[in-house]
Amino acid sequence: MRLYMKYRLKEGPAQAAARAGFSAATGYRIDQDRRLPSQKKAPRARRRPDPLAAIFDTEIVPLLQSAPGIRPIAVLDEMLRRHPDLPGNVRRTLERRIRDWRALHGEEHDVMFRQVHEPGRLGLSDFTEMDSLGVTVAGVALDHRLYHFRLACSGFEHAHVILGGESYVALAEGLQNAIWALGGAPREHRSDSLSAAFRNLDADARKDLTTRYDALCAHYGMQPTRNNRGVAHENGSIESPHGHLKSAVRDALLLRGSRDFDNLGSYRCFIDEIVGRINARNGKRIELERALLQPLPVQRTCDYEETRVYVTTTCGFVLRKVFYTVPSRLIGHHLRVRLYDDRLELFLGGTALMTLQRGRAGPNGKHGHVINYRHVIHALRRKPMALLNLVYRDQIFPREAYRLTFDRLLEQLPQRQACRTMVELLSLAHEHNCEAQLAQALQQCLDDGQLPDLDALCSRFEAKRTNSMPEVNVQLAPLSDYEALLDDMATEVTA
Known part of the structure; x- marks a missing residue:
């Protein structure tokens, strides 16, 4: 029919009908009524009575007007409560009717405005939870x-494993790692207002955090911006990639066949490899945008918080609800602490002392402990009974086998003897540097249902240490050789 009407513009009914492939009579009939066949069909009439006719305008519409966000299933439950004789199979009819009513009379929706991203202009930062993946380290x-x-334009990505919550330290370390890996800095950096970092902070602390963040961006020549609080889609250029990255990590874990890693470093390498594959797909665009980035400064700026602590007579200090042990010779000193996301660096004045693993307080506010038995073992040897009710007794054992051994000793020996034996075992591990080997020996004793023989273990590991020391014979040169060298040098100078 469309072909006939096309030819009918320039030809008569008979010629147009012949070209369209039907009779001239059909052509004359079409000329009398030029509506399409689909337009001639009568509207489909209702085949059964409308079950909502009596209540939609009088009850459902006022309900939708008073509570615009109510769900259709809630409306159905309310109508079934008011009208028990209403059939229960009207859910789809009610949902369609509500959807049509809201399209005509409902509230206006928020609109997403697609943006043009200029190369080298915008970089975005955010944090995403990873607990749902079930990753374990050493079990x-x-x-x-x-x-x-x-980067919003080219899609360059960088990910960094964070052990604590959202904080300035985590943002500063991750952002600088990303910028230095990229080789340049964008002109603008956007974050999500660091809502978790600002939580539970007073006004002065919030101002200090904002000042440090502004100084970090100024160091790299970036303009700091934030999206409106609670409006996540304003950071859509990174919120959506969150899901893609987590899906890629989940798939890689399934292909790996295990979610357990030997240590944190191997897990971080695993994440870097996944992000590297994502960046490889966008390699050409990244190279084009890299040429338009700002040059990096000479060096990084600080990505840590600094504070001072006092080492008490307990051979340690408390920082952020976590107790850390240090060597007892530091008791009574004030230490400078650089607080990173995963570690603490200790300084005595300007002298670097050591690095400690950062601990976290418990979820219910319970204090945490980061204990190194080597710091206190010399004192425990003088006071072995202190081990019995020690606040951080479980944390002082370097491996699980030591803790299980102490439990076995307490079951089968008097408390004084059990404490003394356990302290001597820890001292043996410290003095002979055989912590792992001794743990294996203790685990074997546990499996055999026996108590450890302290004398036998001391003899065993002392013998190993003696045998491991090689005998070195040094043949000294005679002094006459040195005198000959001096005579030769004097002869050369004279000549």
Whole structure:
């Protein structure tokens, strides 16, 4: 029919009908009524009575007007409560009717405005939870997040494993790692207002955090911006890639066949490899945008918080609800602490002392402990009974086998003898540097149902240490050789 009407513009009914492939009579009939066949069909009439006719305008519409966000299923439940004789199979009819009413009379929706991203202009940072993936390190569940950086134009990504919550330290470390890996800095950096970092902070602390963040961006020549609080889609250029990155990590874990890693470093390498594959797909665009980035400064700026602590007579200090042990010779000193996301660096004046693993307080506010038995073992040897009711007794054991051994000793020996034996075992591990080997020997004793023989273990590991020391014979040169060298040098000078 469309072909006939096309030819009918220039030809008569018979000629147009012949070209369209039907009779001239059909052509004359079409000329009398030029509506399409689909337009001639009568509207489909209702085949059964409308079950909502009596209540939609009088009850459902006022309900939708008073509570615009109510769900259709809630409306149905309310109508069934008011009208028990209403059939229960009207759910789809009610949902369609409500959807049509809201399209005509409902509230206006928020509109997403697609943006043109200029190369080298915008970089975004955000954090995403990773606990749902069930990653473990040495059999222990890893409570962590990912710091995620992305360039809006080319799609360059960088991810960094964060052990604590959202904080300035985590943002500063992750952002600088991303910028230095990229080789340049964008002109603008956007974050999500660091809502978790600002939580529970007073006004002065919030101002200090904002000042440090502004100084960090100024160091790299970036303009700091934030999206409106609670409006996540304003950071859509990184919120959506969050899901893609987590899906890629989940798939890689399934292909790997295990979610357990030997240590945190191997897990971080695993994440870097996944992000590297994502960046390889966008390699050409990244190279084009890299040429338009700002040059980096000579060096990084600080990505830590600094504070001072006092080492008490307990051979340690408390920082952020976590007790850390240090060598007892530091008791009574004030130490300078650089607080990173995963570690603490200790300084005595300007002298670097050591690096400690950062601990976290418990979820219910319970104090945490980061204990190194080597710091206190010399004192425990003088006071072995202190081990019995020690506040951080479980944390002082370097491996699980030591803790299980002490439990076995307490079951089968008097408390004084059990404490003394356990302290001597820890001292043996410290003095002979055989912590792992001694743990294996203790685990074997536990499996055999026997108590450890302290004398036998001391003899065993002392013998190993003696045998491991090689005998070195040094043949000294005679002094006459040196005198001959001096005579030769004097002869050369004279000549």
